[in-house]
Amino acid sequence: DTAVSQTPKYLVTQMGNDKSIKCEQNLGHDTMYWYKQDSKKFLKIMFSYNNKELIINETVPNRFSPKSPDKAHLNLHINSLELGDSAVYFCASSQGKPSALNTEAFFGQGTRLTVV
Amino acid sequence: AQSVAQPEDQVNVAEGNPLTVKCTYSVSGNPYLFWYVQYPNRGLQFLLKYITGDNLVKGSYGFEAEFNKSQTSFHLKKPSALVSDSALYFCAVRDARTGGFKTIFGAGTRLFVKA
Numbered sequence: 001d002t003a004v005s006q007t008p009k010y011l012v013t014q015m016g017n018d019k020s021i022k023c024e025q026n027l028g029h030d031t032m033y034w035y036k037q038d039s040k041k042f043l044k045i046m047f048s049y050n051n052k053e054l055i056i057n058e059t060v061p062n063r064f065s066p067k068s069p070d071k072a073h074l075n076l077h078i079n080s081l082e083l084g085d086s087a088v089y090f091c092a093s094s095q096g097k098p099s100a101l102n103t104e105a106f107f108g109q110g111t112r113l114t115v116v
Numbered sequence: 117a118q119s120v121a122q123p124e125d126q127v128n129v130a131e132g133n134p135l136t137v138k139c140t141y142s143v144s145g146n147p148y149l150f151w152y153v154q155y156p157n158r159g160l161q162f163l164l165k166y167i168t169g170d171n172l173v174k175g176s177y178g179f180e181a182e183f184n185k186s187q188t189s190f191h192l193k194k195p196s197a198l199v200s201d202s203a204l205y206f207c208a209v210r211d212a213r214t215g216g217f218k219t220i221f222g223a224g225t226r227l228f229v230k231a
Contacts, residue, residue, distance in 0.1 A: 004159070041204060043160075043221040056218065090159055101148040101210045102167045105219065107159030 003027050006091050006108035013081055014116055021076045021111045023091030031055075032074035033092040033105065034066060043090075048098050049074050055098045081115045088112050118143040120209050122222035129197045130230050137192040137225045139207030148210040149190040150219070151181055155203045163205075166190060177201070197229045 004025045013019050025032060033056075034046040048056035052068040063079045074091060092105040119142045129135045141147055148167055152160040164175025171183045181192045192205060207222040 041154075041224045043206065043224075045218055058218075092159075102165065104150055104152075104162040104165055105160070106162070107152075109157070109159045 004091055004093055004106050004108040006089075006111050008111060009109065010112050010114075012114045012116065015081055015083060017081050018077070018079045019081060019113070020078070021089055021091075021113075023074050023076070023108055025072055025091075025093040025106070027093055027095075027106060028072075029093035029095050029106070030071055031094045031096065031098050031100075032068065032071070033094075034074065034076050035090040035092060035107075037088040037090060037110070039087070046089075047074075047076075050098055078113075081113075083115050086113055086115045118209055118218075118220050120207050120220050120222040122205075122207055122225045124225050125223075126226045126228065128228045128230065131199050132196050135194050135197040135201070135227065135229070137205050137207075137227060139190045139192065139222060140188050141190060141207070141209045142188065143209055147188075147190075149181075149183065150208040150210075151175065151179070151190075151192050152206045152208060152221075153203050154206065154224070160206060163192070197227075199229045199231050202227055202229045 006023045031050045033048045037043045046060045047066045049068045051071050065077045068074045088110045090110045091108040094103045094105045121140045150165045151163040154160045164173050166173050166183045174180045179194050204224045206224050208219050
């Protein structure tokens with residue numbers, strides 16, 4: 001019954017590797033997001049998709065590539081992982097368009113990525 | 117540019133006492149304000165939001181927040197704290213003038229409720 005689910009929950013990998021994080025929402029929402037939470041708990045948006053279309057790309061390195069096969073899924077692929085990529089990555093979704101100001105976001109439980 | 121400030125890194129309160137977690141904002145248009153809570157090893161959960169209307173907004177788990185336009189604040193409150201309220205709280209804002217595409221989160225305030 002999980003509304004927004006991410007896999008894996010934990011990911012430990014070596015520098016230079018390529019990894020993916022998957023996200024699925026069963027809320028019927030049109031908009032999905034990826035957020036990065038750093039070690040100080042600061043939360044910053046990375047990407048936003050609406051109905052499979054990229055809406056926001058917040059000056060994230062090209063090594064990060066989101067992919068949305070359908071509006072219920074938004075996966076995050078990361079190439080050539082670096083130590084600084086270590087963080088918790090959250091997927092989220094919201095109803096309507098990204099410009100819908102009055103809608104709150106529903107978050108997944110997060111993926112803790114550790115690059116060694 | 118829109119921004120959100122949570123001036124306290126941590127708030128400590130005894131169980132049963134009222135709690136306040138502070139938030140101030142800066143936007144160029146009408147603010148749309150949100151509070152989220154994050155429990156350990158979990159994602160953020162929506163608590164409440166201010167869009168328009170009454171300045172006092174009621175939300176989940178007995179929380180409420182007061183919108184004050186003149187002070188550009190949106191403080192989170194609860195009349196009687198519970199130990200289970202201990203968590204990380206985030207204030208967030210969406211700005212109509214920038215199209216609202218982005219939600220800007222504050223740095224978070226850690227709430228400790230002592231039994």
